[in-house]
Amino acid sequence: MASSDFARLPGFRDFAPDEMALRRHVFGAWGRVARRYAFRQYDGPPLEPLELYVEKSGEEIVGQLYAFTDRGGREVAMRPEMTPSLARILAERSRAMPKPIRWFSTPQLFRYERQQRGRLREHFQWNVDIVGEAGVSADAEVLAVALDGLRELGLGPDDVRARVSDRRLLAAILDGLGVSPDDHVAAFGVIDKVERQPRERSLERLTDEAGMSSAAAETLLSLLEEGDIDDVRTTFGDHPAVGEALDGFEAYLGLLDALGFGAFIDFDLRIVRGLAYYTGIVFEVFDARGELRAVCGGGRYDRLLELVGGQPLPAVGFGMGDVVLTELLRDLDRLPDVAPGVDYFIAIIGDDLRPRALDLARQLRDAGSSVAYPLKSQAVRKQFKAAENEGAKRVIVMAPDEVERGEAVVRDMESGWERTVSLDRLVGALEGE
Amino acid sequence: MASSDFARLPGFRDFAPDEMALRRHVFGAWGRVARRYAFRQYDGPPLEPLELYVEKSGEEIVGQLYAFTDRGGREVAMRPEMTPSLARILAERSRAMPKPIRWFSTPQLFRYERQQRGRLREHFQWNVDIVGEAGVSADAEVLAVALDGLRELGLGPDDVRARVSDRRLLAAILDGLGVSPDDHVAAFGVIDKVERQPRERSLERLTDEAGMSSAAAETLLSLLEEGDIDDVRTTFGDHPAVGEALDGFEAYLGLLDALGFGAFIDFDLRIVRGLAYYTGIVFEVFDARGELRAVCGGGRYDRLLELVGGQPLPAVGFGMGDVVLTELLRDLDRLPDVAPGVDYFIAIIGDDLRPRALDLARQLRDAGSSVAYPLKSQAVRKQFKAAENEGAKRVIVMAPDEVERGEAVVRDMESGWERTVSLDRLVGALEGE
Numbered sequence: 001m002a003s004s005d006f007a008r009l010p011g012f013r014d015f016a017p018d019e020m021a022l023r024r025h026v027f028g029a030w031g032r033v034a035r036r037y038a039f040r041q042y043d044g045p046p047l048e049p050l051e052l053y054v055e056k057s058g059e060e061i062v063g064q065l066y067a068f069t070d071r072g073g074r075e076v077a078m079r080p081e082m083t084p085s086l087a088r089i090l091a092e093r094s095r096a097m098p099k100p101i102r103w104f105s106t107p108q109l110f111r112y113e114r115q116q117r118g119r120l121r122e123h124f125q126w127n128v129d130i131v132g133e134a135g136v137s138a139d140a141e142v143l144a145v146a147l148d149g150l151r152e153l154g155l156g157p158d159d160v161r162a163r164v165s166d167r168r169l170l171a172a173i174l175d176g177l178g179v180s181p182d183d184h185v186a187a188f189g190v191i192d193k194v195e196r197q198p199r200e201r202s203l204e205r206l207t208d209e210a211g212m213s214s215a216a217a218e219t220l221l222s223l224l225e226e227g228d229i230d231d232v233r234t235t236f237g238d239h240p241a242v243g244e245a246l247d248g249f250e251a252y253l254g255l256l257d258a259l260g261f262g263a264f265i266d267f268d269l270r271i272v273r274g275l276a277y278y279t280g281i282v283f284e285v286f287d288a289r290g291e292l293r294a295v296c297g298g299g300r301y302d303r304l305l306e307l308v309g310g311q312p313l314p315a316v317g318f319g320m321g322d323v324v325l326t327e328l329l330r331d332l333d334r335l336p337d338v339a340p341g342v343d344y345f346i347a348i349i350g351d352d353l354r355p356r357a358l359d360l361a362r363q364l365r366d367a368g369s370s371v372a373y374p375l376k377s378q379a380v381r382k383q384f385k386a387a388e389n390e391g392a393k394r395v396i397v398m399a400p401d402e403v404e405r406g407e408a409v410v411r412d413m414e415s416g417w418e419r420t421v422s423l424d425r426l427v428g429a430l431e432g433e
Numbered sequence: 434m435a436s437s438d439f440a441r442l443p444g445f446r447d448f449a450p451d452e453m454a455l456r457r458h459v460f461g462a463w464g465r466v467a468r469r470y471a472f473r474q475y476d477g478p479p480l481e482p483l484e485l486y487v488e489k490s491g492e493e494i495v496g497q498l499y500a501f502t503d504r505g506g507r508e509v510a511m512r513p514e515m516t517p518s519l520a521r522i523l524a525e526r527s528r529a530m531p532k533p534i535r536w537f538s539t540p541q542l543f544r545y546e547r548q549q550r551g552r553l554r555e556h557f558q559w560n561v562d563i564v565g566e567a568g569v570s571a572d573a574e575v576l577a578v579a580l581d582g583l584r585e586l587g588l589g590p591d592d593v594r595a596r597v598s599d600r601r602l603l604a605a606i607l608d609g610l611g612v613s614p615d616d617h618v619a620a621f622g623v624i625d626k627v628e629r630q631p632r633e634r635s636l637e638r639l640t641d642e643a644g645m646s647s648a649a650a651e652t653l654l655s656l657l658e659e660g661d662i663d664d665v666r667t668t669f670g671d672h673p674a675v676g677e678a679l680d681g682f683e684a685y686l687g688l689l690d691a692l693g694f695g696a697f698i699d700f701d702l703r704i705v706r707g708l709a710y711y712t713g714i715v716f717e718v719f720d721a722r723g724e725l726r727a728v729c730g731g732g733r734y735d736r737l738l739e740l741v742g743g744q745p746l747p748a749v750g751f752g753m754g755d756v757v758l759t760e761l762l763r764d765l766d767r768l769p770d771v772a773p774g775v776d777y778f779i780a781i782i783g784d785d786l787r788p789r790a791l792d793l794a795r796q797l798r799d800a801g802s803s804v805a806y807p808l809k810s811q812a813v814r815k816q817f818k819a820a821e822n823e824g825a826k827r828v829i830v831m832a833p834d835e836v837e838r839g840e841a842v843v844r845d846m847e848s849g850w851e852r853t854v855s856l857d858r859l860v861g862a863l864e865g866e
Binding site: 006007008009010012013014015016017020021023024035036037038040041042043044045046047048049051052066068069070071072074076078085088089091092093098100102103108110112122130133135137138141148254255257258259260308309340342354355356358359361362365366368369370371372375376386389390 | 439440441442443445446447448449450453454456457468469470471473474475476477478479480481482484485499501502503504505507509511518521522524525526531533535536541543545555563566568570571574581687688690691692693741742773775787788789791792794795798799801802803804805808809819822823
């Protein structure tokens with residue numbers, strides 16, 4: 001039978017040990033940082049009722065679901081994002097829990113996207129959320145976790161930039177520009193696409209679809225393109241809703257400064273986030289050269305928990321995918337060496353010594369070391385080759401004459417240095433170094 | 434909208450943080466032990482082509498697959514076991530790899546089983562395999578990993594028993610009893626069920642289905658029920674195939690002794706393992722009281738890689754599920770305390786001090802500590818309550834008078850002991866302890 005009959009599905013990844021070691025490197029940083037910020041890990045099922053995503057996740061996602069009918073006639077879907085599962089779990093449990101709730105997760109997510117270069121159909125995503133706190137302190141804490149996660153992986157403000165905005169501020173600006181509340185959704189839709197369409201097209205759509213005057217559309221577009229916070233305050237300072245939103249936003253930026261991440265932040269009103277459920281501050285993190293898709297995106301979603309039948313709890317969080325991030329780390333040469341490595345390889349000269357060798361392996365393993373030995377009789381040369389393949393730091397040679405004297409030769413594989421050690425004291429002697 | 438609209442699927446688990454901490458406890462032991470035995474971690478996709486399981490996994494599994502047609506018209510299935518994925522990955526990559534290959538994984542697996550108490554539709558499974566070595570050293574090494582994983586979780590030979598057999602030995606015994614090779618599959622089928630059906634029924638089936646004489650069936654059944662290795666040698670010692678299989682099996686037991694696990698082992702010819710692909714030594718690990726389903730099962734499968742189009746490589750491995758294991762650990766009270774815990778909670782008296790508090794949080798986190806602080810202004814009493822909820826070991830109180838003097842009060846939450854520390858030296862002073 002040809003192996004091609006059993007190729008893995010397009011858009012899915014195998015993780016052989018070297019690839020798995022890189023995944024563990026990224027997951028390790030994510031977990032360490034989340035715990036430093038006092039977040040606790042959770043998980044949910046990779047398969048959920050289909051209805052959990054319909055209406056809440058936005059049309060784009062629903063059109064890309066791995067959805068099917070299970071053997072019990074239930075409409076189910078492989079999870080395309082984690083937040084609906086989080087909302088579902090909390091809807092059941094949050095009432096008894098002290099707030100705020102600080103949870104993180106690293107789920108694998110699935111979307112049937114059209115096959116393109118670099119686009120996969122699964123990825124792992126670091127999800128970090130604070131639930132039950134409406135103030136900007138929670139927003140700042142969550143973005144700090146995202147940026148500290150990147151910093152933990154060796155990325156600084158020259159490598160990644162956090163583009164932050166506030167949907168409430170943008171709505172207040174639209175108010176200030178005379179856009180009717182009924183047209184806000186349309187205006188948000190155009191703004192979300194501003195970077196991916198010609199300027200003329202954006203102006204045209206803002207007048208056609210959001211009912212703006214040409215002058216107002218021009219003012220808005222200029223703000224989107226190069227406005228800083230002072231520009232917003234100068235232009236709309238006398239509009240109370242804008243002033244209020246700005247005060248909150250500036251407090252947020254001040255907190256990010258205090259948390260040590262001010263240098264990563266760019267104010268950017270073009271960040272809207274497609275998903276329907278965001279309600280306040282939103283952000284996306286990109287590589288500084290702007291070559292890749294977003295590394296991370298998130299924001300405040302104060303109504304989602306209520307939507308799935310839970311307590312009405314404010315919430316803020318982000319998702320950071322492993323694919324773009326690992327691509328960026330590779331481009332910037334920040335990935336670690338993932339060669340195999342074991343502490344000891346026990347070479348066995350003559351199969352009579354195998355029981356002694358296995359007993360030594362047991363002692364070394366009990367003391368916490370990693371140990372390999374040949375699983376069949378082999379020439380010494382082959383055994384040293386196997387030790388190299390395993391990345392052994394030291395080879396312990398069990399040979400008849402030495403063992404009879406109660407000794408073994410230990411070779412340090414990097415320096416080539418050898419010495420003879422008493423077998424009785426070998427474990428303690430080696431472990432003590 | 435009622436929350437019941439969004440209940441999780443039956444047979445699937447949510448892992449809130451306390452449950453997740455228990456899962457991490459088990460996964461942690463699995464990973465540490467696998468690495469001590471020089472195994473490297475891999476992973477594959479949770480969704481695979483359906484055909485990967487058809488014919489190779491046995492009818493029972495195929496009837497329980499979460500299988501569907503994806504948006505591209507492909508027949509796909511959520512993985513019900515890991516070994517076919519391992520075989521697929523190695524079929525593509527093994528030629529370039531040094532042998533033996535020592536890999537482990539902890540996949541989540543899916544089966545649509547009929548709903549019964551304690552039966553789930555997903556579980557996590559520790560998969561450990563050695564590929565490329567046919568000798569019993571590999572069989573012993575693999576079972577030692579399984580038993581050391583259980584030992585790492587606090588289980589000894591009084592808690593769990595490994596029941597080991599060899600399908601080659603059983604086949605040789607059947608030969609010795611005059612069962613034609615054509616009837617071996619039928620005989621194996623009866624033997625696999627011996628413990629779950631009345632003795633009379635087994636005798637009847639052995640004569641009816643496997644063409645055995647009543648005397649031969651009686652001899653076999655007695656061996657299955659209480660035969661030790663000496664009984665086998667006494668009864669069939671002059672049959673060369675039995676003698677050869679016994680020699681190998683005894684060498685295997687000797688290696689397990691040398692590796693320190695002899696006390697866990699029971700010879701038991703009734704262990705056959707349902708899956709079609711096993712070819713040699715097989716084993717199952719049970720709780721010693723025999724109250725639960727198998728904690729672990731595995732064995733040698735020398736033909737599977739060839740079946741999926743790869744190099745013909747001998748292989749041996751096991752799968753250990755998290756559900757039964759965690760049940761057993763809970764029954765025996767061997768699960769750890771999983772209460773939340775952070776190193777520091779910073780209480781903030783007066784919001785003017787918030788930036789100073791966040792700066793201190795940053796320093797402590799940079800030094801590797803876990804830190805929480807209130808995300809809004811709160812009375813001190815409430816902040817201490819929050820610190821308790823977070824399981825804080827220490828509370829650092831940032832209060833106006835002390836901060837003006839460059840100091841903060843640090844309270845040890847267990848002892849209640851308080852002292853005043855200089856803010857400049859606080860991080861170093863606390864970390865140094």
